[in-house]
Structures are given as C-alpha cells and as structure tokens.
Amino acid sequence: MKKTFRKNVIRDLTSSPGRFIAIFIIIALGSGFFAGIGMTAPSMKWTAEKYFEREKLADMRLMSTMGITEDDVKAIASSDGVAAVMPRYSLTAKIKYEDTLPVFSIISLPKNTKASNASYLDRLTILEGRMPKAADECIIDAHAEIPIGEKVEITGETEGAEISILKKRKFEVVGICNSSEYISFSRGRTALGSGEIAGFIYVSEKAFDSDYFTDIAILFDESSKISPFGSEYEELIEEKTDELERLTEERAVLRHDEIVQDARDELSDSQAELDEAQAELDDAKAEADSKLADALLEIEKGEAEYQSGLSDYEANLAEIENGEAQLAKGRADIEASKKQIEEAKAQFAAIPPGVPPERLPINPDELRATIEAGEAQIAAGEAQLNQSEAELTSGRAALEAAKLELDAAAEKLASGRAEYDENAAKARTEIADGQREIDDGQKKIDDGLAEVETIETPEWLFFTRDDNPGYDGFKPNYERISSLATTVPPFMFLIAALVCLTTMTRLVEEQRTQVGTLKAIGLTKRSILMKYLLYSGVISLLGSVFGVIAGVLLFPGRIWHAYSQLYSMGDLQIHLVPLTTAIALIAGIAATMIATFAACYSEQKAPAAELMRPKAPRAGKRVLLERIPLLWKHLSFHSKVTTRNLFRYKKRLIMTVIGVAGCCALLLTGMGLKDSIRDIADRQYGEIVQSDVTVMVDDEATSEEIKSIDKEVGKYGDYLYTSESAITVKHAGKKSNAITVYLSVPKEPEKFSDFVIMPDAKHLGKNINLTKLPKTSDEPNVANGVISKKLADTVAAKVGDVVNVKLASGKKADIFVSGIATNYIYNYIYITPEDYEKTLGSEPVFKIIMLKSDDTSKPAVDAALTKFLETDGIDYAYSSEEMKELMNDVSKNMGAIILLIRLMAAALAIVVLYNLININITEREREIATLKVLGYKKIELFRYIFSESMILTVMGTIAGLFVGIALHSHVMNAVEIDEVAFPKTIHPLSYILAVLFTLICCLAVNIMMQPKLHRIEPVSSLKSPE
Amino acid sequence: MCYNFIEEIVRVHKNEESGRLMANFIDFQDVSKIYKSGEVEIKALADASFSVMEGEFCVIVGASGAGKTTILNILGGIDRATTGRIHLGEREISALSENELTLYRRTDVGFVFQFYNLIQNLTALENVEITTEMGIDPLDPTQVLGKVGLAHRIDNFPAQLSGGEQQRVSIARALAKNPKLLLCDEPTGALDDDTGRHILQLLHDTCKESGTTVVLITHNSVIAEVADRVIHVKNGAITSTELIENPKAISEIDW
Incomplete structure (x- = not known):
C-alpha cells in the first residue's frame, strides 16, 4: 500500500472520532455481550466438568x-x-x-x-x-x-x-x-x-x-x-446401565440363592436345635412322671398303714370299752353280791342268838360260811376287777398314745399329698410350657421355610448423576443461561450489525466524491475498495477484539458469582468456546465489511466523472399525509418538513426504527424478566395461595397434641388439613420427562378453594373446584386430579390424559387429568382423600394445616406464628409472606444476568441513537448550515433535527414494545425451569420505564449532539455540495 | 470612547459630503480577517474599508481567494471579523452577540447562494415559506414566487427544477422576508449565460424596484458593469472602489 494512501486511511479513521468511537462501541457491545454471555454457560459447564473430574464424581x-x-x-x-x-x-x-x-x-x-x-x-x-x-x-x-x-x-x-x-x-x-x-x-x-x-x-x-x-x-x-453434559455421555451411561443391569441381574440371582441357602441353613439349624429341645423335654417329662409315681406310691403306702393303724386302734378301743363295760358289769355284780352278803349278814344278825342252828331255817354256820365265802369271793372279785381296771386304764393310755401317733401320721400324709399335688401340677405346666415353646419354634421354622420360598430376587437400583439433586439442578441452570445466550445476545448483535451497516453505507456515500477523485486519478477499483474495507476492518476488528476480551472477562464471572451462592465448585474457569469466539469476532467484522463492500461496490459502478459530480440530491417527495389537505394544511411548517423528512430517507427511517426498536425491546425484555421473576412470588401468594400461615404438624404428635393444635390454630381463623407428599410424575401414554411434584390432598375438598385457588389454565377467568371436577374418569383404579399447568406442559399432558405418579415410598398410582390449573411455584397434583385411598390403598397423612387468618396484618400473623412455634406437636410454621420474601431472594441470582441485559440494552440504546443522530446531522450538515444562514435560531435548529429523531425514536419505541413482548416471552420460555412457571407478564411500569428510558436516551443524545450542531459553520453552506 | 464618538461624527459627515440623499448604509472600517489553522495564519482580509449606500447595487469583484467571500460572510453575519467594525445602518454588526447575529440574519439579510441551497424535500413554495415563517414582516410567498416568475412551479420540488429556476426560488426565499440587504454569492456562477443574465436582471430589478441594497460577489468583472458601485478585491485587500454614474443595462453587457 502506498504511503499516501495509508495516510488517507489513517486520517479517515481519526478525522471523525465520533463515528469511529460509535462503531467501535457498538461492535464491542454486540460482540462483547454475545461472547460474554455465550461463554458463560460453557465456562460454567467447563468449571463443573473440571470439578467433577478432579473430585471424581x-x-x-x-x-x-x-x-x-x-x-x-x-x-x-x-x-x-x-x-x-x-x-x-x-x-x-x-x-x-x-x-x-x-x-x-x-x-x-x-x-x-x-x-x-x-x-x-x-x-x-x-x-x-x-x-x-x-x-x-x-x-x-x-x-x-x-x-x-x-x-x-x-x-x-x-x-x-x-x-x-x-x-x-x-x-x-x-x-x-x-x-x-x-x-x-x-x-x-x-x-x-x-x-x-x-x-x-x-x-x-x-x-x-x-x-x-x-x-x-x-x-x-x-x-x-x-x-458429562453431552449426549455422548448419555449414551455411555445408557450403555453402561445396560451392561451393569445384565451383571446385576446375575448377581441378584446369586445373591438370592445365597440368601435362600443361608436362610434354609439357619432354619435347619434351628430345627435341629428344636428337635433336641423336644427330646430333652420328653426326657424331663418321663423323669418327672416316674418321680411323681414313686412319691404317690409312698404316700399311698403311708395311708394304708395309717388306715390299718386306725382300725387297730379302733379295735383296741372297742376291746377296752368292752373290758370297761365288763368291768362295770363286774362291779355291778360285785355290788349285787355285796348286797346279798349284806342281806345275808342282816339275816344272820337277825337270828336270835342262841337259837340253835337246827331250829333255825338256816344253818347259821352255814350261813356264816356262806357269808364268809361270799365275802372272800367278793374280795377276790374286787381284786380281780381292780386288776382289770388297772389293765384297762393302761390299755386306754396306750391307745390314746397310739391315737396321737395316728393323727400325726394322718397330718403328715395330708401334707405329703398336697406337696405331691403341687409338684405334679408344676411339672405338668413346665412341660406344657416347654412344649408350647417348642411348638412355637416349630411354627416359626415352618413359617420361615414357607417364607424362604417367597424370598424375591434382590432388586438393583441404578442412580446416575441426573439423580443427584445438585447435578440435576446445575444442568438446567447453565442450560438456562445457555438458552438466554442464544436469544438475547444474538438479537443485540443483530441490532449492532445493522447499525454498523447503516453507518458504513453512509460513510461510503459521504465520500462519494473522494471515491470519484481517487478513481479519476487512476486508483484501481480494488485499492479504493481496500481503503474502505481497511477502514471498516480496523474499526470492527478493534471493536470485536476489545468486546470479546471485555465481555469474556466481565460477564461469566459476574454471573457465576450470582450462582456461587447456589453451587460450591470454586472459582469459574473461563472456557473459550472457539465457535462463539469466532462468531463474536468475525460476525461484527463481517457485517461491517460486507456493508462497506456492498456500498463501495454500488458506488464504484458509476464512472469517475459522475462520481465526482455531486450526487443528484434525492428528490423530495410528497407523503401520503399530503393527500389529506384538511390535515396537511393544519400542520405547522415544522411538522410538514419533519414529516416529509421522515419519509424522504426510508432506509434511514427503517434503520433508526429497527435500531431503536431493538434497544427498546431489549430494555423491555430486561425489565420484563425482572418482573416475571419477581412476580412469581406475588402471584403465587396473591392469586393462588389464599392461606396466610402454613403449619406442619410433627410426625410424632400425639392425638392430644393434635387436639390442642386444632384449638390453637382455630383461634386465628379458618383452617384446613392437607396432606402433601413428594412424587414423581410421568405421562402414562407418551414418553416424557419424569418430574418431581407434590401430591396435595385436602382433608375437606369442599373447603379447598378457600385456601388454594386453582384458576383453570384452559378457560381464563374460571376456577376449578376439586369437588366439582369438569371431567372425570370412569376407570375404577384411577384418581381424578387437577394438575399444575407447568406440570402438564412438562409431561405433555392434556385434560383427559392419564399420568403415572410414584410416591417416595415406591407406591404407584394413575391419575386422570381432570383439569389443569395455573400455578407458579412448584408443581402440584390435587386429589380428594377418597381418590387417594381408592388408588393408593391407604389414608393420606394430614400433617399440614393451612390457616386463613382472620387478621391478616403482619403483627397478627407474626404473633400467630410465634404462638404456633411454641405449641407442642408443631414441627414448623411459616407465613405466606415469609415464603414470598424467600422466593424473591432466591430469584435474585437471576438478577445479575438481567441487570447485565438491561445495562447492555441501555448502553446499546445510547450508542445506537448517538450514531443514528450523528449520521442524521452529518448527512444534513449543508442543510443545517443553510438554515443557519437563513437565520434559524439554535432552538429552532434543535427542534428541526430533534423532532425528527424523536419521532423516529417514538416509532421505534412503539415497535420495540411489540418486539419486546415477543422477545420476553421467548426468553422466559427459554430460561424456565421445571419447578417454576414464570408469569409472562410485564408490569405497566416496565413499559413506561422502557419507553421513558428510550425517549430520555434520545433526548440526552440529542442534547449531547447540540455542540456538534453548533459547530457546523454557516459558512460551509457556501461551499459547493460534495 | 472618545475616539468612537469622533469616528461616528466623521462617518456621518462623510455621508453628507458624498452629496447623495441616501445615507451611508453599509460601512466597513479597517476590517481584517485572520484564519488560524494551527501554526499558520492566513490573512483573508486586511484592513478593508468601504461603504455602500442604501439601495445600491454593489458588486464586489475579485479572483478566487481574493477575500470577497470573506467580506460577504462578515457582512452577512455568518462570520466574524478579527478586527475592525462593520455597520449596517445604525447597527454595529461587529458588536452583535451570536444570538443577535442570528436575529440579524433572520430579519435583515437575504442570502442567495451559488448552489441555491434549497431544502430538497420542500417544494418551491415551502422553501420560500421557511423564511416567511420566521420573518418579521414577511411577504406572501406565492406572490414573491410569482414575481420571480415561478408562479406555475410553486409545487415543484427542487430536483424537478432547472438550475435557473432553483436560483429563482433561492432569490424568492431571500426576498420573501423583505430584507434590508440582499447578499448574493456568485448567484450566476453555476448557471449558463442566458440563465445567469436572467437571474442578474431579477436581482437588479429587485434592487431598483424595492430599494433593497444588493451586494453581489463575483469573479466575473463583466457583471460589475451593471453595478452602481464596484469594489475590487485582491489578495485580501480592497484595491479600489468605483462609483458608476451610468451603469449599463444587463442586456447590454457582454457575458
């Protein structure tokens, strides 16, 4: 390249620093944002990959x-x-x-x-x-x-x-x-x-x-x-899952056999033990029996002895009594004899003395002898009797002693018998117990044996990294940024490219005469082209390189920082993705250079002479509005000029409108993102959840405690028990992702709508009532449920479909989708307790109390919370307000990236407007100079230029609002996660702010451009038009 | 101060001395203009002094770069003298502020440019209306256009008009505000002879009919022959000022 030519290029670069800086910044913003956001997700991914590798996840x-x-x-x-x-x-x-x-x-x-x-x-x-x-x-x-x-x-x-x-x-x-x-x-x-x-x-x-x-x-x-985030990894895991499934199936069979064998062995050991015990018991029983028999025999013997002793005694007693009777009789006989003797004596005495015995009836001697003999006889009898009596007395004494002995023996025998009875009973129960135990043992063994037959083959459960809660969440998070990177930055990049294109086209057009001159003095088309390509190339290269470096250094780190509150994986390691880097670097350069080339090419087609002559000024044209004279006539001169100017340069109009619209759309998207994310909590706890306090009852709460909880909670307002369990849901028919949702079962479904509103997602303005479901299934084993909209979308379920749910306990059930309800945070399936019981076979556990406080003021709710937390049997209690704030805090991590978008949009808006207004002024320098000569005041000139750009800005802003709504919705869809359904609404304030900001930017840039307007010398109007 | 006063007396005295009834309208006194471009100083005008009477058709003649445009610029209030004073009537233009200069251009001066400088997306009529919109005592744009002979083309855009027609619009625009002074920068420079002659005629007629003072700069000394007063400029200095008692009719001059 020739020296002078090079100088020319360098001077072009430095002579209009405004344009230079504008293109530089626009390209830097576009490519920086593109590269920065584009590199964030890969860097996050890279960091995670390195982390997993290092930590051997x-x-x-x-x-x-x-x-x-x-x-x-x-x-x-x-x-x-x-x-x-x-x-x-x-x-x-x-x-x-x-x-x-x-x-x-x-x-x-x-x-x-x-x-x-x-x-x-x-x-x-x-x-x-x-x-x-x-x-x-x-x-x-x-x-x-x-x-x-x-x-x-x-x-x-x-x-x-x-x-x-x-x-x-x-x-x-x-x-x-x-x-x-x-x-x-x-x-x-x-x-x-x-x-x-x-x-x-x-x-x-x-x-x-x-x-x-x-x-x-x-x-x-x-x-x-x-x-680990690619499809190759998925394939690897699938393949390995298959392989390991085969292996583990084999292992499961082996393990099963082992377990069965172990059980059998154990059981047969037990059986042997039991058998032994039985034998022991039998022995013991025999021994006890024989011992008892001996004892009994002895007792019986003793009794027999006693009986014979007793009968001896009784015989002796009879003898003695007989003897005594005889003795008594003998005594009586003796008394009778004595009496006879006395009579005889009396008779004898009555014999007159001396009466001869012959004369007497009785011989007295004889009588005397008789008496004497009688008396001797009596005496002998008496002696004998006395002896007998003595004998009898001693016999009786002996008998008395024998009687005592017998009584003692009887007593001993009785106690012996009792003892025997006791022992016998004891032995019997002991043996019976032993036998029962053995029988029980036997039953157990028998049961065990039966059970062994039913032992199932062990089941192997497979968990991949996707089942890891953190891992599971990381992927959507970086994918969210990744999808954001594919929506917003390219849009921004497009705007930037478009503005560069306008600028470069304008530059070449401006230099038309110079092109002509260069051509006339003999420069080849190529070298002229080179000049402009070089110019645009240098600016765009500088911009791209600066942008990419700044973007990559700034954005990923900033965004990662926001996520570092969620993940503990150390510092972000920037990963330069070649493709993104290349696009960011090349696209900006390419857009600028292609525009330059196209502009140069069309300019160069004309012969040098024609180029050197000023381009015939673009003819003024009548606009449509003029066809309505009634309106046109009433327009001020100013408005007429502005209106016509607007339509005179259609390209500029379109470019400006697109540029401004793009910036406004980006701004609106940024604000809308914030609204949507912030709105979630407000909507969830405003439109959906109507309860003010949620109380979680302790799993181990006693029924008394529950009673007192009911009483306590009832003091503050109406309340409803519900059951909530985490479940996974899949579509029954289609292939869909399984997602985690809550199965919510209100104890009193008729009251449910007072606590949770289920707006029908299909029919706006209508709410679904759990007790009056619009559509139900006839299948007996299917529960009718209302599912969250987001869940319906995720598993691709429509009203009338059936979804499979699986509880944490492993229980499964089918749920017929009776309705789809709008819900923002988490996903729910609502069913009635009857349906729960019908399909899951058990009664739901109602551990959650929703309370609708009579006094919803913050102090009242706080007081209730404090009271609840002190109540026994309450595990936890929180207010909806707290949850709302918590959710708002959580959504702050998205805040960083949203703030970036908004800042970038604002910066882009300023630069785009600056550039466009700059072009507007530069292009009309001569017109402005003429107007100055004609005596236009500063304010009039300002209005002249400003009203035009303002109208363009307003048009762009209006267009931008529509584009922004679409872009916002698109971005929201891209960044959504399973747990949360973002409302796709933008606050009126955000519209106002986006519009205001764009307009203020426009005004600010216009004011900023004032000096440039003033710098235009009126004298320049006298120069020949270029 | 004292000096100023004396000068003022001298100036008025001079007018009386000239013997004409017309007052000394334009008065250039020792006006210099130095352009600074970095280290280099270019003296575009050096101690130029001249005056023009009210209602005169004054032509300033000189080669390219002689300084005639500088004079016009300073006179028109679109450039400032480095030193010296310029009066227009009773007003000292050189002492006006930027805003006052704007007002001065707006109300007192009409400009006719070599390249017409029409606003391309305004019709002939609308181009004239620009000035009447801001003029203090404006003439009716349609009438003015009629006067310059464009009654039939008032709704045409500049691109639809020939060079001469465009210059007529330009003149109409300048005249519509009924200026005290009409400044013309090579008004015929971009036109062919015949058209040039017509334009010149129009300017001359305007001068004579409405009594507007016209200052016209040109490098074409032939035009000077129709002037009441000719000022010759060379290398930034006024070489001579001549009053022509009997200026030629425009039809007489040989282009």
Whole structure:
C-alpha cells in the first residue's frame, strides 16, 4: 500500500472520532455481550466438568434391596470400562442435635482418603478440621452449620438401611467439608421428617457393622474423556446401565440363592436345635412322671398303714370299752353280791342268838360260811376287777398314745399329698410350657421355610448423576443461561450489525466524491475498495477484539458469582468456546465489511466523472399525509418538513426504527424478566395461595397434641388439613420427562378453594373446584386430579390424559387429568382423600394445616406464628409472606444476568441513537448550515433535527414494545425451569420505564449532539455540495 | 470612547459630503480577517474599508481567494471579523452577540447562494415559506414566487427544477422576508449565460424596484458593469472602489 494512501486511511479513521468511537462501541457491545454471555454457560459447564473430574464424581451409584456383597463389588469392579468403584455404607436418619431432629445422610468413607487413591470417589473438600479416624468421629456438611467438637446422635428413625448397621450412634464432629456429591445446596428428599435432607455426615468405615454394603459408586474409564453434559455421555451411561443391569441381574440371582441357602441353613439349624429341645423335654417329662409315681406310691403306702393303724386302734378301743363295760358289769355284780352278803349278814344278825342252828331255817354256820365265802369271793372279785381296771386304764393310755401317733401320721400324709399335688401340677405346666415353646419354634421354622420360598430376587437400583439433586439442578441452570445466550445476545448483535451497516453505507456515500477523485486519478477499483474495507476492518476488528476480551472477562464471572451462592465448585474457569469466539469476532467484522463492500461496490459502478459530480440530491417527495389537505394544511411548517423528512430517507427511517426498536425491546425484555421473576412470588401468594400461615404438624404428635393444635390454630381463623407428599410424575401414554411434584390432598375438598385457588389454565377467568371436577374418569383404579399447568406442559399432558405418579415410598398410582390449573411455584397434583385411598390403598397423612387468618396484618400473623412455634406437636410454621420474601431472594441470582441485559440494552440504546443522530446531522450538515444562514435560531435548529429523531425514536419505541413482548416471552420460555412457571407478564411500569428510558436516551443524545450542531459553520453552506 | 464618538461624527459627515440623499448604509472600517489553522495564519482580509449606500447595487469583484467571500460572510453575519467594525445602518454588526447575529440574519439579510441551497424535500413554495415563517414582516410567498416568475412551479420540488429556476426560488426565499440587504454569492456562477443574465436582471430589478441594497460577489468583472458601485478585491485587500454614474443595462453587457 502506498504511503499516501495509508495516510488517507489513517486520517479517515481519526478525522471523525465520533463515528469511529460509535462503531467501535457498538461492535464491542454486540460482540462483547454475545461472547460474554455465550461463554458463560460453557465456562460454567467447563468449571463443573473440571470439578467433577478432579473430585471424581461417580458416574453411577448402585444400590441393592438386599445389600451389596464383596463378591458383587468384585464383579462390578472387573466389569468392562469401570475405572473405579467405591463401595460404602449409607443410610438416612434423623439425628439429634441440640433440640432439633434434622434428617441427615450418614455415609461411610473409604479407608484411604488420600488423593492418590483412585477409588476414592465423590471426594470431600475439607474446609476445617480433618477426616474422621476413630469409629465415633465424623466430618460434617458445611451447610449444616454444626461446629467442630459438637456431638450428633443418630436416632433409630432411618431410611435406606436399619440403624443396626451402625456400630456407633454418637459421633463427634472433627471436620467440616463440602462434598462433590452435593454440588448445590440441595441435599435430596426423604420420606422422613420434613421430607428434606438437611445435610450429610461422613464417618469412617469402622463406624458401620454390616455384612454387606448399601451402595456402590462407580466411575467409568471413558467419563473423564467426554463431557458429562453431552449426549455422548448419555449414551455411555445408557450403555453402561445396560451392561451393569445384565451383571446385576446375575448377581441378584446369586445373591438370592445365597440368601435362600443361608436362610434354609439357619432354619435347619434351628430345627435341629428344636428337635433336641423336644427330646430333652420328653426326657424331663418321663423323669418327672416316674418321680411323681414313686412319691404317690409312698404316700399311698403311708395311708394304708395309717388306715390299718386306725382300725387297730379302733379295735383296741372297742376291746377296752368292752373290758370297761365288763368291768362295770363286774362291779355291778360285785355290788349285787355285796348286797346279798349284806342281806345275808342282816339275816344272820337277825337270828336270835342262841337259837340253835337246827331250829333255825338256816344253818347259821352255814350261813356264816356262806357269808364268809361270799365275802372272800367278793374280795377276790374286787381284786380281780381292780386288776382289770388297772389293765384297762393302761390299755386306754396306750391307745390314746397310739391315737396321737395316728393323727400325726394322718397330718403328715395330708401334707405329703398336697406337696405331691403341687409338684405334679408344676411339672405338668413346665412341660406344657416347654412344649408350647417348642411348638412355637416349630411354627416359626415352618413359617420361615414357607417364607424362604417367597424370598424375591434382590432388586438393583441404578442412580446416575441426573439423580443427584445438585447435578440435576446445575444442568438446567447453565442450560438456562445457555438458552438466554442464544436469544438475547444474538438479537443485540443483530441490532449492532445493522447499525454498523447503516453507518458504513453512509460513510461510503459521504465520500462519494473522494471515491470519484481517487478513481479519476487512476486508483484501481480494488485499492479504493481496500481503503474502505481497511477502514471498516480496523474499526470492527478493534471493536470485536476489545468486546470479546471485555465481555469474556466481565460477564461469566459476574454471573457465576450470582450462582456461587447456589453451587460450591470454586472459582469459574473461563472456557473459550472457539465457535462463539469466532462468531463474536468475525460476525461484527463481517457485517461491517460486507456493508462497506456492498456500498463501495454500488458506488464504484458509476464512472469517475459522475462520481465526482455531486450526487443528484434525492428528490423530495410528497407523503401520503399530503393527500389529506384538511390535515396537511393544519400542520405547522415544522411538522410538514419533519414529516416529509421522515419519509424522504426510508432506509434511514427503517434503520433508526429497527435500531431503536431493538434497544427498546431489549430494555423491555430486561425489565420484563425482572418482573416475571419477581412476580412469581406475588402471584403465587396473591392469586393462588389464599392461606396466610402454613403449619406442619410433627410426625410424632400425639392425638392430644393434635387436639390442642386444632384449638390453637382455630383461634386465628379458618383452617384446613392437607396432606402433601413428594412424587414423581410421568405421562402414562407418551414418553416424557419424569418430574418431581407434590401430591396435595385436602382433608375437606369442599373447603379447598378457600385456601388454594386453582384458576383453570384452559378457560381464563374460571376456577376449578376439586369437588366439582369438569371431567372425570370412569376407570375404577384411577384418581381424578387437577394438575399444575407447568406440570402438564412438562409431561405433555392434556385434560383427559392419564399420568403415572410414584410416591417416595415406591407406591404407584394413575391419575386422570381432570383439569389443569395455573400455578407458579412448584408443581402440584390435587386429589380428594377418597381418590387417594381408592388408588393408593391407604389414608393420606394430614400433617399440614393451612390457616386463613382472620387478621391478616403482619403483627397478627407474626404473633400467630410465634404462638404456633411454641405449641407442642408443631414441627414448623411459616407465613405466606415469609415464603414470598424467600422466593424473591432466591430469584435474585437471576438478577445479575438481567441487570447485565438491561445495562447492555441501555448502553446499546445510547450508542445506537448517538450514531443514528450523528449520521442524521452529518448527512444534513449543508442543510443545517443553510438554515443557519437563513437565520434559524439554535432552538429552532434543535427542534428541526430533534423532532425528527424523536419521532423516529417514538416509532421505534412503539415497535420495540411489540418486539419486546415477543422477545420476553421467548426468553422466559427459554430460561424456565421445571419447578417454576414464570408469569409472562410485564408490569405497566416496565413499559413506561422502557419507553421513558428510550425517549430520555434520545433526548440526552440529542442534547449531547447540540455542540456538534453548533459547530457546523454557516459558512460551509457556501461551499459547493460534495 | 472618545475616539468612537469622533469616528461616528466623521462617518456621518462623510455621508453628507458624498452629496447623495441616501445615507451611508453599509460601512466597513479597517476590517481584517485572520484564519488560524494551527501554526499558520492566513490573512483573508486586511484592513478593508468601504461603504455602500442604501439601495445600491454593489458588486464586489475579485479572483478566487481574493477575500470577497470573506467580506460577504462578515457582512452577512455568518462570520466574524478579527478586527475592525462593520455597520449596517445604525447597527454595529461587529458588536452583535451570536444570538443577535442570528436575529440579524433572520430579519435583515437575504442570502442567495451559488448552489441555491434549497431544502430538497420542500417544494418551491415551502422553501420560500421557511423564511416567511420566521420573518418579521414577511411577504406572501406565492406572490414573491410569482414575481420571480415561478408562479406555475410553486409545487415543484427542487430536483424537478432547472438550475435557473432553483436560483429563482433561492432569490424568492431571500426576498420573501423583505430584507434590508440582499447578499448574493456568485448567484450566476453555476448557471449558463442566458440563465445567469436572467437571474442578474431579477436581482437588479429587485434592487431598483424595492430599494433593497444588493451586494453581489463575483469573479466575473463583466457583471460589475451593471453595478452602481464596484469594489475590487485582491489578495485580501480592497484595491479600489468605483462609483458608476451610468451603469449599463444587463442586456447590454457582454457575458
């Protein structure tokens, strides 16, 4: 290139710094925003990928319903393509810390937690303290905010595994960490407690005592070579899932057989034991029987003896009594004899003395002899009697003694009999008990045997990274930015390119005479073209490079910062995507240079002579408005000129309108994004949720407590019990994504509409009533439900379709879509308790109370909350207002990117307007100079130029509002996530602000351009037109 | 101050001395114009002094770059003298502020440009209306256009008019505000002889009929022959001022 020519180019660049800077900034803004936002998602992705690789995030996690054995582990580890496996123990349990009972995941760490251990997956980042060494130490989730040195106690309420697999129940916190397994703050769901897992605890393997592992983490060889977010990875996981499914099926059969065998062995051992016990019992019984028989025999013998003794005694007694009777008789005889003797004596005495015995009737001697003989006889009899009497007395005494002996024997016998009876009874019950026990044991064994027959093959559960709550959320988050990057920045880029195009076309047209001159003095077409291409190339290159560098340095970091509150993956690592970089760099340059080329090309077609002559000024034209004289006549001169000017340069009109419209649309989109996100909470807690307070009843609340809760809550207003459970939903017919939603069951469905309004998404203005569903299914096993609009969209369900739901417990049910209701935060399926029972077989657990406070003022609601939180049996209570604020806080992380969009839109609006007005002024410099000569005042000139650009701006703004509404809706669709349905409305204030800002920009730029207007020398009007 | 007063007396005295009834209308006193372009100073006008009587048809003649345009610019209030004073009637133009200059151009001066400088998207009539919209005592635009012989083309856009016609519109625009002074910058420069002659005639007639003072600059000394007063400019200085007692009729001059 010739020196002079180069000078010419450089002078062109420096002679109009305004234009130079404008193009530079426009291109920098366009490509910077494009590159910056475009690079954000890939950088986030890149950062995550590097993080996963560094922390060895497992690709897959397997669980088995019957645990995982060492053999299983070996089989999986040696499976194709498996780089590393990490078997471990885990369970979810309520832990006791201070007075709370949060649910935690308790997970074992491998023995070797050094970085060099390739099978140490899902690594921890220790933030404070150290890894647990002893069995009763643990390292805890930083999110849990439990300091080192504290002790946590695991309660018996667990999920996943029995508490018995833990050797220790109390752990001392020795470290605080982040876990790569949990990249976001979401720790997962559980059927325990509040349903939310509050955190994790890692303990050493020693803390567990179990024959089998609960789960196994797997890392594949290939996963470090491919992006975990791509379809290739999906394919890998699918393939590996298939392979491992085959493997685990085999393992499951083996495990089943093993378990059955173990059970059988155990049962037969028990049987043998039982049999032995039976034999023992039988022996014992025999022994007891014989012993009892002996005892009985002896007793009976004793009794017989006693009986014979008794009869002896009785015989003796009779004898003695007989003897005594005889004695008495003998005594009587003796008395009678004595009497006779006395009589005889009397007779004898009565014999007169001396009467001869012959004369006497009786011989006295004889008589005397008789008496004497009688007396001797009596005496002998008496002696004999006395002797007998003595004998009898001693006999009786002996008999008395024998009687006593007999009585004693009788007593002894009685007690012996009693004792025997007792012993016999005891022995009988003991034996019976023993037998019963044995029978029970036998029954158990029999049952066990029967049960063994029904043992199912263990089921292996597969979890991929998609099931990881954090991972699961990260993808939509970066995809959201990615989709945002594909909507807003290209739009902005387009505007920027368009404005550059206008500017360059204008530049070439302006330099028409110079082109002609250069051509006339013999420069080739090519070198003239080169000149302008060089000019535009240099500016656009500078702009692009500056823009890309600034954009990439500024935007991704700023956006990541907003997300860093959600994810703990360290600092963002900028990843330059070649394609995006190339587009950002080249597109701006290309647009500018193509415009230049096109303009040059059309200019150059004309011969030099014609070019050197001033281009015939574009003829004025009548506008349509003039055809309506009534209107036209009443227009002021000013308005006439402006109107005609507007339509004179149609290209400029279109360019300006498009440029301004684009900026206004971007501004409106930015504001609208904020509105939509901010609106969510307001709408959810204004239009949908009508209750003011939500009370969660403790799982373990007693019925008395519930009674008092009812009473307490009832004091503040009307309330309704509902049941809410996390479920996953899939379309029954179509292939659709499974998404997590809440199954909400109001206890009294007829009251439900007072607490939650279900606006019919299909018929605006109508609300759905759960008790009067518009459409119901006839199927007996299908529940009729109302589902959230967002859920319907996600699973592609229409009214009349059936969706499959799965509870956390694994229970499944079909729900007929009776209606689709508008809802903004989370997704719900509402069904009646009858339908719940009908399809799920159990009664819903009503643990949530919605309260509609009579006094909705903040102090009243706060007072109620405080009261509830003090009430026994209430787990938690929150106000809708709190939730609203919380949601508003959450949506702030989108705020960063929205603010960027708004700032960029504002900046673009200013630069575009500046550039367009600049062109407007430059193009009409001569006209302005002439008007100055004719005596136009500054204000008149300003109005002359300003009213035109203002009208263009107004037109652009109006067009921009329409474009903005469309763009906003498009962007909202792109950035939406499963849990949230953004209302696609823009606040009136945002419209006003977008319009006002654009107009103010226009006014500001016009004022900014004033000096330029004034700098135009009236003298220049005298020059020949270029 | 004192000096100013004396000068004023001298100026008035001079007028009386000239013997004409007309007052000294335009008065240039030692006017210099120096353009500074970086280090370089270009003296476009050096101590130029001249006067023009009211109602005169004055032609300033000189080669390109002689300084005649500078004189016109300063006189028209679109440029300022570096030193010296300019009076128009009782007003000292050189002492006017920027806004006053604007008002001066707006009400007192009519401009006719070499390249017409019409607003392209305004019809002939509307181009004239521009000035009447802001003029203090405007003439009826249609009448003025009729006077310049364009009654039939008032609704045409400049692009639809010939050069001469455009210049007529330009003159009509200048005249419509009924100016005290009509400044013409090479009004015939871009026109062919015949058309040029017609335009010149129109300007001359205007001068004579309405008594408007006309100052016309040209490099064509032939035009000077029709003037009442001719001022010769060379290298930024006035070389001579001549009063022509019997100016030629325009038809007489040899173009």
